[in-house]
Amino acid sequence: MPTAPSLRHALLDDTAAALGRDYLQQLVNSLARHSGAQLVFISQQLPLPVRHVAVMVASSHRHPGRYALAGTPCEQVISRQQAIVHSSGVNRHFAAEQDTAWQSFAGWPLLDKHGHCMGHLALFDERANLLPDTLLQDIAPFVTRAAAELQRLEHERISSSRASWDALHSHFLRQYIQGQPLPTLLGDVVGHIEQALPGWLCSILQVDDTQCLRPLVGPSLPQAYTALIDGLAIGPMVGSCGAAAWHRKRLVAEDLQQHPNWAPYREQARQFALGSCWSEPIIDSKGKVHGTFAVYHHAPSAPTLEAITVIEDTARLLAVLMENDANRQALDSRTQWYQAILQNAADALSIIDMEGCLLEASDSLCKLLGYSQAELRQLRLWDLVAHRSEAELREQLQYTSEQGETFDSYNRTKDGDIIEVEVCVRRLMLDGQPVIWGSARDISLRKQQERQLREQATIDSLTGLYNRPTLLGQLDALLASPSRPGLALLMLDLDHFKQVNDSYGHACGDATLAHIASQLRQLLGPQDCAGRLGGEEFCILLPGTTPQAAQRYSQRLLDTIAQQPLQFTGQTIALTASIGLALLEPGDDSRSLLARADMALYQAKHQGRNRMVMLPP
Numbered sequence: 283m284p285t286a287p288s289l290r291h292a293l294l295d296d297t298a299a300a301l302g303r304d305y306l307q308q309l310v311n312s313l314a315r316h317s318g319a320q321l322v323f324i325s326q327q328l329p330l331p332v333r334h335v336a337v338m339v340a341s342s343h344r345h346p347g348r349y350a351l352a353g354t355p356c357e358q359v360i361s362r363q364q365a366i367v368h369s370s371g372v373n374r375h376f377a378a379e380q381d382t383a384w385q386s387f388a389g390w391p392l393l394d395k396h397g398h399c400m401g402h403l404a405l406f407d408e409r410a411n412l413l414p415d416t417l418l419q420d421i422a423p424f425v426t427r428a429a430a431e432l433q434r435l436e437h438e439r440i441s442s443s444r445a446s447w448d449a450l451h452s453h454f455l456r457q458y459i460q461g462q463p464l465p466t467l468l469g470d471v472v473g474h475i476e477q478a479l480p481g482w483l484c485s486i487l488q489v490d491d492t493q494c495l496r497p498l499v500g501p502s503l504p505q506a507y508t509a510l511i512d513g514l515a516i517g518p519m520v521g522s523c524g525a526a527a528w529h530r531k532r533l534v535a536e537d538l539q540q541h542p543n544w545a546p547y548r549e550q551a552r553q554f555a556l557g558s559c560w561s562e563p564i565i566d567s568k569g570k571v572h573g574t575f576a577v578y579h580h581a582p583s584a585p586t587l588e589a590i591t592v593i594e595d596t597a598r599l600l601a602v603l604m605e606n607d608a609n610r611q612a613l614d615s616r617t618q619w620y621q622a623i624l625q626n627a628a629d630a631l632s633i634i635d636m637e638g639c640l641l642e643a644s645d646s647l648c649k650l651l652g653y654s655q656a657e658l659r660q661l662r663l664w665d666l667v668a669h670r671s672e673a674e675l676r677e678q679l680q681y682t683s684e685q686g687e688t689f690d691s692y693n694r695t696k697d698g699d700i701i702e703v704e705v706c707v708r709r710l711m712l713d714g715q716p717v718i719w720g721s722a723r724d725i726s727l728r729k730q731q732e733r734q735l736r737e738q739a740t741i742d743s744l745t746g747l748y749n750r751p752t753l754l755g756q757l758d759a760l761l762a763s764p765s766r767p768g769l770a771l772l773m774l775d776l777d778h779f780k781q782v783n784d785s786y787g788h789a790c791g792d793a794t795l796a797h798i799a800s801q802l803r804q805l806l807g808p809q810d811c812a813g814r815l816g817g818e819e820f821c822i823l824l825p826g827t828t829p830q831a832a833q834r835y836s837q838r839l840l841d842t843i844a845q846q847p848l849q850f851t852g853q854t855i856a857l858t859a860s861i862g863l864a865l866l867e868p869g870d871d872s873r874s875l876l877a878r879a880d881m882a883l884y885q886a887k888h889q890g891r892n893r894m895v896m897l898p899p
C-alpha cells in the first residue's frame with residue numbers, strides 16, 4: 283500500500299484525463315491497484331425494488347452484480363450516508379446466511395447535490411488490516427468527484443430519456459389535435475408508460491364535479507380494485523390519489539401497509555397485492571384539478587428522481603389533454619347551442635362581413651327570402667335589400683355600432699316580392715374580423731294590420747267614406763289653414779230612411795247608405811271630401827268653392843239620388859235626400875259652421891224634403 287500522498291497522486295495520475303463512466307472505471311482500477319484490495323466497485327441504487335444496488339464499474343469480476351443491501355455492510359453506508367471502514371472481521375457484518383471470507387471493507391456513500399444517495403464506492407479484501415487509517419481522508423476528493431460523475435451520467439440518462447418522453451408527449455398532443463378521442467389517448471399514454479417501465483401499474487382518475495374520484499384508465503389494476511375507488515370522495519387522508527387531489531400535491535406512499543392514509547384500505551391493498559402508490563395531481567393551467575395520475579407497484583417501493591420526472595411530465599401532459607378536452611367539450615356544446623339558435627330561431631338571423639357576403643344564415647332567413655343556404659351564400663346584402671343602394675348599405679355596414687340599432691327595412695325575396703322587415707343589427711368581432719350580426723323579422727302582416735287598424739279608425743266601414751271624427755278633423759284642418767279658402771259644408775240626410783228599413787229590412791237600409799255614398803263619391807272633386815256623420819246623415823266639404831258652385835253641386839247630388847234609385851234584390855227603391863248648405867263666413871269655427879248647416883237641413887226637411895236650403899250668413 284503506498285503512503286497517503288502517493289495514493290492520492292497515483293489516483294490523480296490515473297484518473298486525470300478520464301470523464302464519466304471512464305473516470306469511475308479508472309478510479310476503481312487505480313484504487314484496486316494501489317491499495318492492493320481484491321475488489322473495488324462503484325454501485326448505483328436501483329429504482330426498484332427499494333434497497334437494491336447494481337454494480338456499475340468494478341476492478342474485478344468477483345463483484346456481486348445486483349444485490350440486496352440488507353445484511354451487508356453496504357446497507358449502513360447507504361442508509362446512514364456515512365463512510366465506514368472495517369479493517370478486519372467485516373464478514374461478521376454480513377447476515378448470517380451470507381457466507382463470506384471478506385475481512386477488510388471500506389465504503390463511501392455517493393451523494394448528489396441534494397444529499398440523496400445515488401450509490402456507493404466499496405473496497406473489499408479477504409486480508410485483515412490491509413487498509414490504512416488515513417484512507418477515508420485520502421480518498422475523500424475522489425469520492426466527491428465520483429459522485430459528481432455519477433450525477434452527470436444520471437442527468438445525461440434522464441435528459442436523454444426525457445427527450446424521448448418529450449417526443450412521446452408531442453406525439454400524443456398531435457394525436458389529440460388530429461381528433462383522437464381523449465379516452466383512447468389516455469389509454470395509449472398509460473400503455474406506453476407501462477411498456478417502457480416494467481412493473482409500473484398506472485392509473486388515471488378523474489375528479490368529477492362532486493369532488494369524487496372516477497377511474498378513467500387503469501389497464502393493469504384489478505377491476506375489482508378500480509371499482510372500489512369509483513365514487514370515493516377526495517380528502518386529506520384518502521389513500522394516495524384522494525389526498526393528492528385534495529392537497530393538490532404529490533403523495534408518495536412507499537409502503538401501503540405502513541402509510542397512515544392507507545390504514546382503512548390495507549386489507550384491500552394486501553388482497554390485490556399492491557405494495558406502493560405514488561400519486562400526482564393533474565392540475566391545469568388555471569389551477570383546476572382534473573384528476574390524478576398514479577403509479578402502483580406490487581412491492582413497497584420509493585420513486586427515484588427519474589421516476590418522479592416521468593410522473594410529473596405525464597401529469598403535465600394529462601393536464602394539457604384534459605384541459606383542452608374540457609374546453610373542446612364546452613366549445614362543442616356552445617357551438618351546438620349556437621347552431622340550435624341559428625336553425626330554430628323564429629327571427630331570420632345572419633352574419634354578414636364588411637363586403638356584404640353572408641357568412642351564416644339561419645333556416646328561417648332562407649324561408650323568409652325563399653333561397654337555399656347555398657344560394658344565399660352566393661348573394662350580397664344589396665341583392666336582398668330593396669329600396670336602398672349598394673353604396674348606402676356599404677356605408678351602413680361600416681357605421682353599425684357594437685351597441686346595435688333597430689329599424690324597419692324592405693327585403694326582396696327570390697320571387698321578387700318585397701316584404702317589410704324589422705331589422706336589428708350589431709357589430710361583432712369574428713376570428714379577429716369585424717362582422718355584422720343581423721336579425722330580421724317579417725313585419726308585413728303587422729304593417730298590414732296597422733294599416734287596417736288605421737283605416738278602421740278613420741273610415742266608416744259601411745260606406746267607405748270618412749267616419750265622423752276623421753271628417754271633423756278634416757274640417758278643423760281646413761279651418762286652421764292660414765289662407766282659409768272659401769269652404770262650403772253640406773249636411774245631407776236621406777228622407778224617410780226609416781221607411782226603407784221598415785219596408786225592405788235593415789240589409790236594404792245598409793245597401794241604401796252604401797249606394798248614396800257611392801253616388802256621393804262619384805261627384806266629389808279632387809279637393810273635396812265626404813264622411814258619414816252617423817245614421818243616414820252625411821257631410822261633404824267643398825274647399826275653394828263659391829256659393830253658386832256649391833249650390834249647383836248640391837242640386838246635382840239631389841238629382842242624382844232621386845234619378846238613380848237603388849236596385850235591391852230585384853226591387854227598385856226610390857230615394858231622395860235633403861241638404862243643408864253653409865258657407866264659411868269670417869269668424870266661423872267648425873261649430874258655428876256645422877250648426878248653420880244643421881239648421882239649413884232642418885229647414886229643408888221642414889219645407890218638404892228633397893231640396894237644398896242655404897241659410898244667409
Ligand SMILES: Nc1nc2c(ncn2[C@@H]2O[C@H](COP(=O)(O)OP(=O)(O)OP(=O)(O)O)[C@@H](O)[C@H]2O)c(=O)[nH]1
Pocket residue numbers: 744775776777778779780781783787788789790791792795816817818887
Ligand atoms: N239600415 C240602417 N239603418 C240605420 C243605420 N243608422 C241609423 N239607421 C236607421 O235610420 C233611421 C233614421 O230614422 P229617422 O231619424 O226617423 O229619419 P228618417 O226616417 O229618414 O226621417 P227623416 O230624416 O225625417 O226624413 C232609423 O230607423 C235608424 O234605425 C244604419 O247604419 N243602417
